[in-house]
Amino acid sequence: MHDTTITIESLLPHRGRMLLIGEILSFDGHKAVTRSVVSEQWPLVDQRHANALVLIELVAQTAAVNNGWTLTRDRGPEVDHRGWIVGIKASRLFLETLPIGTIVEVSSENTFAYDSLREIHGTARIDGQVAAEVTLQLMQAKSVDPPVAVSP
Template identity: 45%
Template structure:
Protein backbone atom coordinates (compact mmCIF):
# COMPACT_ATOMS: atom_id res chain seq x y z
CA UNK A 1 0.00 0.00 0.00
CA UNK A 2 1.36 3.41 -0.91
CA UNK A 3 1.40 6.29 1.55
CA UNK A 4 -1.14 8.28 -0.48
CA UNK A 5 -3.58 5.32 -0.42
CA UNK A 6 -3.63 4.75 3.33
CA UNK A 7 -6.22 7.35 4.29
CA UNK A 8 -8.44 6.54 1.33
CA UNK A 9 -8.49 2.81 2.11
CA UNK A 10 -8.54 2.93 5.89
CA UNK A 11 -10.44 6.19 6.44
CA UNK A 12 -7.75 7.59 8.73
CA UNK A 13 -7.80 11.38 8.71
CA UNK A 14 -4.07 12.13 8.80
CA UNK A 15 -3.34 9.98 5.74
CA UNK A 16 -3.53 10.71 2.83
CA UNK A 17 -1.38 13.78 3.19
CA UNK A 18 1.29 15.61 1.31
CA UNK A 19 3.65 13.15 -0.42
CA UNK A 20 6.89 12.66 1.47
CA UNK A 21 5.48 13.53 4.90
CA UNK A 22 5.39 9.91 6.10
CA UNK A 23 7.64 6.93 5.52
CA UNK A 24 6.71 3.42 4.47
CA UNK A 25 8.52 0.41 5.98
CA UNK A 26 10.66 -0.11 2.85
CA UNK A 27 12.01 3.40 3.34
CA UNK A 28 12.71 2.59 7.01
CA UNK A 29 14.77 -0.34 5.75
CA UNK A 30 16.50 1.98 3.28
CA UNK A 31 17.57 4.08 6.27
CA UNK A 32 18.86 0.93 7.94
CA UNK A 33 16.10 0.98 10.57
CA UNK A 34 13.96 -1.84 11.92
CA UNK A 35 11.06 -2.14 14.34
CA UNK A 36 13.63 -2.99 17.03
CA UNK A 37 15.22 0.44 16.48
CA UNK A 38 11.87 2.11 17.08
CA UNK A 39 10.48 -0.08 19.89
CA UNK A 40 11.93 -1.59 23.08
CA UNK A 41 10.01 -4.84 22.41
CA UNK A 42 11.80 -8.01 21.27
CA UNK A 43 10.91 -11.47 20.02
CA UNK A 44 7.30 -12.54 20.26
CA UNK A 45 6.37 -9.30 22.04
CA UNK A 46 6.76 -7.36 18.76
CA UNK A 47 3.17 -7.60 17.55
CA UNK A 48 3.45 -5.27 14.55
CA UNK A 49 3.95 -6.95 11.18
CA UNK A 50 4.28 -3.90 8.96
CA UNK A 51 4.62 -0.14 9.22
CA UNK A 52 2.35 1.38 6.58
CA UNK A 53 3.20 5.02 7.35
CA UNK A 54 5.08 6.98 9.98
CA UNK A 55 6.12 10.53 10.70
CA UNK A 56 6.74 12.57 13.85
CA UNK A 57 3.02 12.94 14.61
CA UNK A 58 1.32 9.71 13.52
CA UNK A 59 1.85 6.11 12.47
CA UNK A 60 -0.24 3.44 10.77
CA UNK A 61 0.63 -0.24 11.23
CA UNK A 62 -0.66 -3.64 10.17
CA UNK A 63 -0.82 -6.51 12.64
CA UNK A 64 -1.87 -10.11 11.95
CA UNK A 65 -3.38 -11.94 14.95
CA UNK A 66 -1.12 -14.91 15.77
CA UNK A 67 -1.32 -17.85 18.18
CA UNK A 68 2.09 -16.79 19.57
CA UNK A 69 0.65 -13.54 20.95
CA UNK A 70 0.28 -13.22 24.72
CA UNK A 71 -3.16 -14.38 25.93
CA UNK A 72 -3.98 -16.06 22.57
CA UNK A 73 -5.99 -19.27 22.64
CA UNK A 74 -7.19 -21.76 20.07
CA UNK A 75 -10.12 -19.53 19.14
CA UNK A 76 -8.24 -16.22 19.03
CA UNK A 77 -7.56 -13.50 21.54
CA UNK A 78 -9.56 -11.05 23.65
CA UNK A 79 -9.95 -7.47 22.43
CA UNK A 80 -7.83 -6.15 25.31
CA UNK A 81 -4.76 -6.92 23.16
CA UNK A 82 -5.80 -3.90 21.05
CA UNK A 83 -4.42 -1.67 23.83
CA UNK A 84 -0.97 -3.20 23.24
CA UNK A 85 -1.31 -2.83 19.47
CA UNK A 86 -2.20 0.84 19.98
CA UNK A 87 0.75 1.34 22.34
CA UNK A 88 3.19 -0.29 19.92
CA UNK A 89 1.86 1.79 17.02
CA UNK A 90 2.31 4.92 19.14
CA UNK A 91 5.82 3.63 19.89
CA UNK A 92 6.60 3.48 16.17
CA UNK A 93 5.69 7.16 15.76
CA UNK A 94 7.41 8.26 18.95
CA UNK A 95 10.42 6.05 18.22
CA UNK A 96 10.77 7.72 14.82
CA UNK A 97 10.57 11.15 16.48
CA UNK A 98 13.12 10.06 19.13
CA UNK A 99 15.61 8.87 16.49
CA UNK A 100 15.17 12.09 14.48
CA UNK A 101 15.68 14.34 17.52
CA UNK A 102 18.02 12.30 19.79
CA UNK A 103 19.75 9.82 17.51
CA UNK A 104 19.65 6.09 16.88
CA UNK A 105 21.48 5.18 20.09
CA UNK A 106 19.01 7.08 22.32
CA UNK A 107 17.08 5.31 25.08
CA UNK A 108 13.96 3.53 23.76
CA UNK A 109 12.35 3.39 27.20
CA UNK A 110 8.78 4.62 27.30
CA UNK A 111 5.91 3.85 29.62
CA UNK A 112 2.19 3.47 29.19
CA UNK A 113 1.08 5.47 32.23
CA UNK A 114 -2.63 5.62 31.55
CA UNK A 115 -5.53 4.51 29.41
CA UNK A 116 -7.71 7.60 29.36
CA UNK A 117 -10.42 6.02 27.25
CA UNK A 118 -11.02 2.69 25.52
CA UNK A 119 -14.04 1.63 23.51
CA UNK A 120 -14.10 -1.81 21.91
CA UNK A 121 -16.75 -2.93 19.43
CA UNK A 122 -15.62 -6.58 19.40
CA UNK A 123 -15.03 -9.03 22.24
CA UNK A 124 -12.38 -11.11 20.50
CA UNK A 125 -10.13 -11.26 17.45
CA UNK A 126 -9.82 -14.39 15.31
CA UNK A 127 -6.43 -15.85 14.48
CA UNK A 128 -5.22 -14.59 11.11
CA UNK A 129 -7.23 -11.34 11.18
CA UNK A 130 -5.49 -8.27 9.74
CA UNK A 131 -5.73 -5.30 12.08
CA UNK A 132 -4.84 -1.79 10.91
CA UNK A 133 -3.92 0.52 13.78
CA UNK A 134 -3.46 4.28 13.60
CA UNK A 135 -1.93 6.34 16.41
CA UNK A 136 -1.66 10.13 16.46
CA UNK A 137 -0.03 12.31 19.10
CA UNK A 138 -2.73 14.80 20.05
CA UNK A 139 -1.11 16.43 23.08
CA UNK A 140 2.49 16.74 24.23
CA UNK A 141 4.01 18.37 27.27
CA UNK A 142 7.67 17.74 28.16
CA UNK A 143 8.02 13.93 28.19
CA UNK A 144 4.28 13.24 28.40
CA UNK A 145 2.10 12.52 25.38
CA UNK A 146 -1.54 11.79 24.80
CA UNK A 147 -2.18 9.56 21.80
CA UNK A 148 -5.49 8.88 20.05
CA UNK A 149 -5.60 5.43 18.45
CA UNK A 150 -8.04 3.65 16.18
CA UNK A 151 -8.00 -0.04 15.27
CA UNK A 152 -9.83 -1.34 12.22
CA UNK A 153 -10.49 -4.75 10.74
CA UNK A 154 -11.58 -4.70 7.12
CA UNK A 155 -13.86 -1.66 6.90
CA UNK A 156 -15.01 -1.68 10.53
CA UNK A 157 -13.71 0.27 13.49
CA UNK A 158 -13.05 -2.23 16.29
CA UNK A 159 -11.49 0.06 18.90
CA UNK A 160 -10.91 3.69 19.82
CA UNK A 161 -8.30 4.17 22.52
CA UNK A 162 -6.66 7.23 24.08
CA UNK A 163 -3.32 6.47 25.74
CA UNK A 164 -1.16 8.54 28.04
CA UNK A 165 2.56 7.88 27.58
CA UNK A 166 5.84 8.92 29.17
CA UNK A 167 8.99 8.89 27.00
CA UNK A 168 12.41 8.87 28.63
CA UNK A 169 14.55 11.64 27.16
CA UNK A 170 18.31 11.45 26.99
CA UNK A 171 21.00 14.06 26.67
CA UNK A 172 22.61 14.46 23.25
CA UNK A 173 21.44 11.02 22.01
CA UNK A 174 23.91 9.29 24.32
CA UNK A 175 21.44 6.63 25.41
CA UNK A 176 22.25 7.49 29.04
CA UNK A 177 20.35 9.76 31.39
Protein backbone atom coordinates in the same frame (compact mmCIF):
# COMPACT_ATOMS: atom_id res chain seq x y z
CA MET B 1 25.50 11.40 10.36
CA HIS B 2 23.02 8.84 11.68
CA ASP B 3 22.17 5.51 10.05
CA THR B 4 18.76 5.97 8.44
CA THR B 5 17.84 2.27 8.26
CA ILE B 6 14.36 2.06 9.72
CA THR B 7 13.03 -1.25 10.98
CA ILE B 8 10.36 -2.10 13.51
CA GLU B 9 13.07 -3.31 15.88
CA SER B 10 15.00 -0.04 15.55
CA LEU B 11 11.94 1.94 16.66
CA LEU B 12 10.42 -0.33 19.31
CA PRO B 13 12.02 -1.88 22.39
CA HIS B 14 9.60 -4.85 22.23
CA ARG B 15 10.97 -8.28 21.34
CA GLY B 16 9.71 -11.84 21.05
CA ARG B 17 6.01 -12.40 21.55
CA MET B 18 5.51 -8.84 22.84
CA LEU B 19 6.42 -7.35 19.44
CA LEU B 20 2.94 -7.22 17.90
CA ILE B 21 3.50 -4.86 14.96
CA GLY B 22 3.99 -6.73 11.70
CA GLU B 23 4.40 -3.89 9.21
CA ILE B 24 4.79 -0.12 9.30
CA LEU B 25 2.55 1.45 6.65
CA SER B 26 3.37 5.11 7.34
CA PHE B 27 4.66 7.57 9.93
CA ASP B 28 5.46 11.27 9.85
CA GLY B 29 6.32 12.60 13.31
CA HIS B 30 2.68 13.16 14.25
CA LYS B 31 0.82 10.04 13.11
CA ALA B 32 1.65 6.40 12.34
CA VAL B 33 -0.23 3.55 10.69
CA THR B 34 0.68 -0.12 11.15
CA ARG B 35 -0.62 -3.53 10.12
CA SER B 36 -0.48 -6.71 12.19
CA VAL B 37 -1.77 -10.26 11.89
CA VAL B 38 -3.15 -11.82 15.08
CA SER B 39 -0.79 -14.67 15.99
CA GLU B 40 -1.04 -17.62 18.34
CA GLN B 41 2.27 -16.34 19.78
CA TRP B 42 0.70 -13.13 21.08
CA PRO B 43 -0.15 -12.65 24.76
CA LEU B 44 -3.82 -13.07 25.75
CA VAL B 45 -4.40 -15.77 23.10
CA ASP B 46 -6.12 -19.10 23.54
CA GLN B 47 -6.21 -21.81 20.85
CA ARG B 48 -8.32 -19.74 18.43
CA HIS B 49 -8.65 -16.12 19.56
CA ALA B 50 -6.86 -13.15 21.07
CA ASN B 51 -8.59 -11.10 23.74
CA ALA B 52 -9.54 -7.70 22.29
CA LEU B 53 -7.46 -6.03 25.03
CA VAL B 54 -4.42 -6.60 22.77
CA LEU B 55 -5.80 -3.77 20.61
CA ILE B 56 -4.80 -1.35 23.37
CA GLU B 57 -1.20 -2.61 23.15
CA LEU B 58 -1.31 -2.38 19.35
CA VAL B 59 -2.28 1.28 19.65
CA ALA B 60 0.56 1.86 22.12
CA GLN B 61 3.10 0.13 19.86
CA THR B 62 1.88 2.10 16.86
CA ALA B 63 2.41 5.31 18.84
CA ALA B 64 5.88 4.04 19.73
CA VAL B 65 6.70 3.67 16.02
CA ASN B 66 5.99 7.33 15.46
CA ASN B 67 7.56 8.62 18.66
CA GLY B 68 10.54 6.24 18.30
CA TRP B 69 11.22 7.59 14.82
CA THR B 70 11.06 11.17 16.11
CA LEU B 71 13.56 10.32 18.86
CA THR B 72 15.87 8.57 16.38
CA ARG B 73 15.69 11.47 13.95
CA ASP B 74 16.37 14.07 16.63
CA ARG B 75 18.84 12.26 18.90
CA GLY B 76 20.28 9.33 16.95
CA PRO B 77 19.72 5.57 16.88
CA GLU B 78 21.25 4.88 20.30
CA VAL B 79 18.62 6.94 22.14
CA ASP B 80 16.51 5.13 24.75
CA HIS B 81 13.21 4.22 23.04
CA ARG B 82 11.50 2.82 26.10
CA GLY B 83 8.12 4.12 27.08
CA TRP B 84 5.24 3.10 29.28
CA ILE B 85 1.47 3.28 29.26
CA VAL B 86 0.74 5.36 32.36
CA GLY B 87 -2.96 5.79 31.76
CA ILE B 88 -5.80 4.53 29.63
CA LYS B 89 -7.85 7.70 29.39
CA ALA B 90 -10.55 6.11 27.24
CA SER B 91 -11.08 2.86 25.39
CA ARG B 92 -13.96 1.47 23.41
CA LEU B 93 -13.56 -2.09 22.24
CA PHE B 94 -16.24 -3.10 19.75
CA LEU B 95 -15.55 -6.83 19.94
CA GLU B 96 -14.45 -9.31 22.59
CA THR B 97 -12.03 -11.48 20.66
CA LEU B 98 -10.01 -11.49 17.44
CA PRO B 99 -9.60 -14.79 15.58
CA ILE B 100 -6.02 -15.86 14.92
CA GLY B 101 -5.07 -14.69 11.43
CA THR B 102 -7.13 -11.48 11.61
CA ILE B 103 -5.46 -8.49 9.93
CA VAL B 104 -5.58 -5.36 12.09
CA GLU B 105 -4.66 -1.87 10.85
CA VAL B 106 -3.97 0.69 13.56
CA SER B 107 -3.55 4.44 13.29
CA SER B 108 -2.18 6.46 16.17
CA GLU B 109 -1.68 10.18 16.45
CA ASN B 110 -0.18 12.45 19.07
CA THR B 111 -2.84 14.75 20.49
CA PHE B 112 -0.77 16.29 23.30
CA ALA B 113 2.91 16.39 24.19
CA TYR B 114 4.67 17.93 27.16
CA ASP B 115 8.23 17.01 28.07
CA SER B 116 8.25 13.17 28.13
CA LEU B 117 4.45 12.80 28.45
CA ARG B 118 2.35 12.05 25.38
CA GLU B 119 -1.36 11.65 24.95
CA ILE B 120 -2.27 9.73 21.84
CA HIS B 121 -5.49 8.70 20.16
CA GLY B 122 -5.59 5.47 18.21
CA THR B 123 -8.07 3.55 16.11
CA ALA B 124 -7.86 -0.15 15.26
CA ARG B 125 -9.69 -1.36 12.15
CA ILE B 126 -10.49 -4.83 10.88
CA ASP B 127 -11.72 -5.07 7.29
CA GLY B 128 -12.20 -1.29 7.33
CA GLN B 129 -14.53 -1.43 10.36
CA VAL B 130 -13.57 0.26 13.64
CA ALA B 131 -12.70 -2.43 16.20
CA ALA B 132 -11.35 -0.12 18.92
CA GLU B 133 -10.84 3.54 19.77
CA VAL B 134 -8.26 4.22 22.44
CA THR B 135 -6.78 7.30 24.12
CA LEU B 136 -3.59 6.59 26.05
CA GLN B 137 -1.26 8.60 28.20
CA LEU B 138 2.33 7.53 27.62
CA MET B 139 5.61 8.38 29.31
CA GLN B 140 8.87 8.21 27.38
CA ALA B 141 12.11 7.33 29.11
CA LYS B 142 14.23 10.38 29.71
CA SER B 143 17.69 10.25 28.23
CA VAL B 144 20.35 10.67 30.84
CA ASP B 145 23.67 12.07 29.72
CA PRO B 146 26.64 10.07 31.01
CA PRO B 147 28.62 11.77 33.78
CA VAL B 148 31.46 13.95 32.59
CA ALA B 149 34.86 13.31 34.16
CA VAL B 150 36.29 16.44 35.71
CA SER B 151 40.06 16.83 36.02
CA PRO B 152 41.33 18.16 39.37
